[in-house]
Amino acid sequence: MKEPKEVDGIFQADNPMPEWWKLVWLLTIIGSIAYAIYFHTASSWGQDEAFKIEVAEHEKKFGSQKKIGLTAEGANPFRDDEVAIADGQKNFGICGACHNADGKGLVGPSLMDDDWIHGSTDKEVYAVIMKGVSGEKLKLGKGAMPAHEKSLGSEKVLKIMAWLAKNNPSLKKGI
Numbered sequence: 001m002k003e004p005k006e007v008d009g010i011f012q013a014d015n016p017m018p019e020w021w022k023l024v025w026l027l028t029i030i031g032s033i034a035y036a037i038y039f040h041t042a043s044s045w046g047q048d049e050a051f052k053i054e055v056a057e058h059e060k061k062f063g064s065q066k067k068i069g070l071t072a073e074g075a076n077p078f079r080d081d082e083v084a085i086a087d088g089q090k091n092f093g094i095c096g097a098c099h100n101a102d103g104k105g106l107v108g109p110s111l112m113d114d115d116w117i118h119g120s121t122d123k124e125v126y127a128v129i130m131k132g133v134s135g136e137k138l139k140l141g142k143g144a145m146p147a148h149e150k151s152l153g154s155e156k157v158l159k160i161m162a163w164l165a166k167n168n169p170s171l172k173k174g175i
């Protein structure tokens with residue numbers, strides 16, 4: 001150990017730091033470099049990727065939360081989609097009780113003719129099926145058209161409409 005140095009009457013000692021302390025310091029430097037290289041290149045912990053993985057896990061558990069609805073132009077996104085149309089035909093079963101299995105009408109009106117008492121566009125028909133028709137809005141006086149927003153949800157309703165559109169060209173695309 002060197003003699004303490006004196007500057008203006010103040011003594012400055014020269015005590016080296018303990019070896020173990022210097023070793024810890026060195027290890028943190030090496031560790032930080034390794035950390036930076038690994039997490040910026042090799043790992044799957046990047047924000048974007050970690051987010052995607054979490055979303056995928058969440059969807060696996062709770063199903064996709066993607067909202068399916070009309071397009072910005074008010075059109076049915078499932079038009080002409082054969083898989084969706086086949087699905088829609090199956091789901092039309094619960095409508096068949098009132099509209100007949102072929103959609104040609106029973107207590108509810110025919111959905112296969114050119115007559116649309118509540119509007120003939122995707123947007124209007126979507127609103128009728130999702131919200132239902134009741135009270136003063138009823139036009140036929142044969143009972144209410146039930147809402148299907150909760151029982152079926154937008155995706156199934158739009159698929160049913162794709163099937164209707166395929167079989168009834170008078171159901172117009174858009175607003």
Ligand code: HEC
Nearest residue numbers: 095098108115116117118119133138139140141143144145
């Ligand atoms: C309980 C019977 C009943 C069920 C079930 C039912 N509807 Fe209706 N629906 C009606 C009645 C009654 C009307 C006519 C309402 C009125 O008088 O305005 C109607 C009207 C409609 C209209 C409007 C038709 C037009 O000319 O504007 C559409 C579209 C429709 N239903 C589709 C469906 C679909 C799709 C389903 C199945 C998801 C369904 N309905 C289930 C009874 C029913």
